[in-house]
Amino acid sequence: MAEKGTVLYRAARAARTRQEILGLAADLASAEGLEGLTIGRLAAELGMSKTGIFAHFGSKEELQLATVNRAKEVFLEQVVKPALTEPRGLKRLQAMLTSWLDYVERSVFRGGCFFAAASLEFDSRPGRVRDHVAALTKAWMDALRNEIAHAKAQKEIAPGTIPAQLAFELHAYVQEGNWAYKLYGDRSAFSRARRAITDRLRSASREQ
Amino acid sequence: MAEKGTVLYRAARAARTRQEILGLAADLASAEGLEGLTIGRLAAELGMSKTGIFAHFGSKEELQLATVNRAKEVFLEQVVKPALTEPRGLKRLQAMLTSWLDYVERSVFRGGCFFAAASLEFDSRPGRVRDHVAALTKAWMDALRNEIAHAKAQKEIAPGTIPAQLAFELHAYVQEGNWAYKLYGDRSAFSRARRAITDRLRSASREQ
DNA sequence: TTGACAATAGAACGGTCGTTCTATATAGTA
DNA sequence: TACTATATAGAACGACCGTTCTATTGTCAA
Numbered sequence: 001m002a003e004k005g006t007v008l009y010r011a012a013r014a015a016r017t018r019q020e021i022l023g024l025a026a027d028l029a030s031a032e033g034l035e036g037l038t039i040g041r042l043a044a045e046l047g048m049s050k051t052g053i054f055a056h057f058g059s060k061e062e063l064q065l066a067t068v069n070r071a072k073e074v075f076l077e078q079v080v081k082p083a084l085t086e087p088r089g090l091k092r093l094q095a096m097l098t099s100w101l102d103y104v105e106r107s108v109f110r111g112g113c114f115f116a117a118a119s120l121e122f123d124s125r126p127g128r129v130r131d132h133v134a135a136l137t138k139a140w141m142d143a144l145r146n147e148i149a150h151a152k153a154q155k156e157i158a159p160g161t162i163p164a165q166l167a168f169e170l171h172a173y174v175q176e177g178n179w180a181y182k183l184y185g186d187r188s189a190f191s192r193a194r195r196a197i198t199d200r201l202r203s204a205s206r207e208q
Numbered sequence: 209m210a211e212k213g214t215v216l217y218r219a220a221r222a223a224r225t226r227q228e229i230l231g232l233a234a235d236l237a238s239a240e241g242l243e244g245l246t247i248g249r250l251a252a253e254l255g256m257s258k259t260g261i262f263a264h265f266g267s268k269e270e271l272q273l274a275t276v277n278r279a280k281e282v283f284l285e286q287v288v289k290p291a292l293t294e295p296r297g298l299k300r301l302q303a304m305l306t307s308w309l310d311y312v313e314r315s316v317f318r319g320g321c322f323f324a325a326a327s328l329e330f331d332s333r334p335g336r337v338r339d340h341v342a343a344l345t346k347a348w349m350d351a352l353r354n355e356i357a358h359a360k361a362q363k364e365i366a367p368g369t370i371p372a373q374l375a376f377e378l379h380a381y382v383q384e385g386n387w388a389y390k391l392y393g394d395r396s397a398f399s400r401a402r403r404a405i406t407d408r409l410r411s412a413s414r415e416q
Numbered sequence: 417t418t419g420a421c422a423a424t425a426g427a428a429c430g431g432t433c434g435t436t437c438t439a440t441a442t443a444g445t446a
Numbered sequence: 447t448a449c450t451a452t453a454t455a456g457a458a459c460g461a462c463c464g465t466t467c468t469a470t471t472g473t474c475a476a
Binding site: 013014017048049050051052053055056 | 452453454455456
């Protein structure tokens, strides 16, 4: 820990301000979009000047990229990390889906799943932000598929299972749950998603 | 048909201009969002003045609502209408899902499924646009559920099927297909979605 | 031909955007 | 105490936003 009144202390202070900015930025962006996120709005809500915000990033695009990274860290902490306590294979796959749905239902971000919002917003906007968001969501999709492959290798699910296909379907249920809840405000979307996951995993275990 | 040089003719001319505006507006909004849609941009792309566009709607919100309605008409024409030729029940349900996926794959709108983009963009923005989009997507969801109920009544699918649950899952596959295609540009997303639908309907027929 | 009206254009407004330039307050080093 | 560096503020810029006001154009009815 840096002591008060040193260069390191000041740098730590700046880093803390930066974290404070990004915490709000990720929350706002999940609800109003990464493009709808404005420096003036951030400044007003934080009681700072626009310049005070801007100086930490240097451009709007860098702010957006930093915001995406912040959301990534939250996702790792809230969704990925808890699932890592489970043994690899079916158990961990179930834990990944459970903690993911919990994180959406808990409204960790104001606008639901940050990456659902960001990926759909940027899917038609070429640039670094889009590439970064696409790479991160792909990494998560790959993690699901990889875990399915493990479960298959451990014979926890049927040998005929195609990991990418099953990952597609499971991913779809969670995204649909997030979508339906945000649009209709109906929490039963989560039980539908959970039931779809349970049923699908059961059929993947049974099918010859 | 109104004759040239009459009041009706002029009204028809204005209506045609309006349709031209909305055609572009729906296309742009599907890719860049209903909020990202700007009057200046429309004017530039159509070679008109901002006022010339604006006068047709009176406010940005009315333009957005009219754009949503335009997208609704396209959806009715391209997705709903073709499916109505099939007999009610399982056949029609399959036709609805097929024509829906085809419409996404055909890129009828630049940004993929208009309502997928619009509903996710507005899910956290209260107002008339959000309400309208939510009502329209709900109507489509209800139509799917209703068709499933018909299929169940006709004993085409298992009596234990819960229509709302099955509708949730089928809807999820198409949305996921749209999402994966737009984000990764990978057409295999559509075959995954088709396969998921086929398998799910088969299991709904089989299950005791 | 004249006067009314509908469709569109042009110029301008206040507001906000991202961004830049120039302070200033604070706390370091010398 | 003087000088330096950092974090933040304030004012301003040009661009674009939605919107309004005031023409202009073309076609109608009289």
